[in-house]
Amino acid sequence: MALPIVLSRLSKRFGSSNAVDDVSLEIQAGEFLALLGPSGCGKTTLLRMIAGFETASEGQILFGDRMVAGHGVHVLPEERNVAIVFQSYALWPHMSVAENVAYPLRVRRRSRADREAKVAEALAAVDLSGFETRRIADLSGGQRQRVALARCLAMDPGIILLDEPLANLDVHLRASMEETFARFHERTGATMVYVTHDQSEAMAMATRVAVMERGRILECAAPATLYGEPAGEAVARFIGDGRIVDAEVLSGDGAGRCRVRLLGTEADIRCPPGRTLRGPGRVCLRAEGLELTAQGAGLAATVRAASFKGAHTRLSVEPLSMPGLVLTVAAPHPVAVGATVSLRVADGWLLPRAASSVAVPVADAARELA
Ligand SMILES: Nc1ncnc2c1ncn2[C@@H]1O[C@H](COP(=O)(O)OP(=O)(O)OP(=O)(O)O)[C@@H](O)[C@H]1O
Numbered sequence: 001m002a003l004p005i006v007l008s009r010l011s012k013r014f015g016s017s018n019a020v021d022d023v024s025l026e027i028q029a030g031e032f033l034a035l036l037g038p039s040g041c042g043k044t045t046l047l048r049m050i051a052g053f054e055t056a057s058e059g060q061i062l063f064g065d066r067m068v069a070g071h072g073v074h075v076l077p078e079e080r081n082v083a084i085v086f087q088s089y090a091l092w093p094h095m096s097v098a099e100n101v102a103y104p105l106r107v108r109r110r111s112r113a114d115r116e117a118k119v120a121e122a123l124a125a126v127d128l129s130g131f132e133t134r135r136i137a138d139l140s141g142g143q144r145q146r147v148a149l150a151r152c153l154a155m156d157p158g159i160i161l162l163d164e165p166l167a168n169l170d171v172h173l174r175a176s177m178e179e180t181f182a183r184f185h186e187r188t189g190a191t192m193v194y195v196t197h198d199q200s201e202a203m204a205m206a207t208r209v210a211v212m213e214r215g216r217i218l219e220c221a222a223p224a225t226l227y228g229e230p231a232g233e234a235v236a237r238f239i240g241d242g243r244i245v246d247a248e249v250l251s252g253d254g255a256g257r258c259r260v261r262l263l264g265t266e267a268d269i270r271c272p273p274g275r276t277l278r279g280p281g282r283v284c285l286r287a288e289g290l291e292l293t294a295q296g297a298g299l300a301a302t303v304r305a306a307s308f309k310g311a312h313t314r315l316s317v318e319p320l321s322m323p324g325l326v327l328t329v330a331a332p333h334p335v336a337v338g339a340t341v342s343l344r345v346a347d348g349w350l351l352p353r354a355a356s357s358v359a360v361p362v363a364d365a366a367r368e369l370a
Pocket of ligand 1: 014018019037038039040041042043044045046197
């Protein structure tokens with residue numbers, strides 16, 4: 001049965017440095033949560049603490065209502081009833097596929113008939129029926145990872161922890177494995193925590209993504225929210241290569257749209273609904289929110305680099321109004337480096353924290369002006 005995982009004020013110190021720093025997070029039963037962040041941000045340490053391979057310096061971990069770490073408790077990994085999938089597969093090379101998948105069931109002294117049924121079902125779930133007698137050495141990397149997943153399935157765990165399971169696979173195989181993982185998640189219904197530094201992988205599979213930086217969780221939200229409506233500048237920059245620019249909020253409808261002046265031009269963009277704000281703010285711009293427009297009509301910029309992508313040409317452009325800032329835009333046709341183009345800001349996101357900390361609600365501002 002899937003269990004929720006609750007992390008409360010969890011920290012891990014190695015010497016004087018905090019690898020995990022005051023992390024609190026509730027992972028729902030049956031959720032697929034990705035821990036995403038650059039190398040060294042603490043995601044593996046956090047996963048190892050959930051698994052029980054690391055003790056907590058502070059804080060606690062609950063699986064459902066069972067305390068597994070904290071308040072002097074440290075439940076050993078083998079007693080936590082979690083399944084773990086590593087990038088190194090951790091299979092027994094001298095055993096066959098079926099023997100590997102059956103291994104945890106054998107340890108639990110399940111009957112032969114039960115083992116055989118579970119192994120057949122687990123191998124079918126990862127498209128490896130017919131591979132029962134193959135040796136691990138005779139499998140590809142993707143097939144080995146699928147055996148590791150089948151072994152997990154056969155254990156029927158409530159919690160599955162995955163540490164960069166696709167890191168050793170090539171790009172094409174990774175894409176097909178993303179589907180396998182999604183089906184695997186559906187099938188097990190288990191709570192899954194998936195560590196990766198690859199944001200496209202995290203965004204494609206997870207129901208929520210926790211973005212980590214220097215041991216802390218910056219934001220934890222659904223992929224579309226992180227991408228479209230990030231809460232702060234660090235996540236806006238990290239996810240989808242967003243660019244942050246200063247803006248002046250001119251007016252807003254209170255329902256999630258506002259008019260801003262930015263980079264010497266005006267645009268209608270998205271903003272947090274609720275209070276209508278005006279005053280200075282910070283806006284996240286992404287390549288797909290910018291469009292080429294008729295010469296002289298929008299924001300003038302110089303093309304600094306052009307890279308042909310097949311369906312479009314990706315341009316790096318420098319606005320004349322802000323030298324040094326490099327924006328990216330998808331152009332429907334190639335444009336020469338050095339040319340001047342005009343851009344229209346078709347979409348952007350007014351960052352909430354910057355806005356609420358400096359901007360004034362329109363109603364109040366109007367009263368002040370009256
Ligand atoms: N056993 C240890 N002893 C000392 N420092 C450690 C230990 N394990 C991890 N660290 C440090 O803790 C920090 C977080 O490491 P961690 O492996 O959790 O990061 P990560 O985000 O998983 O990185 P990567 O993607 O490179 O694996 C790093 O600065 C690392 O050097």
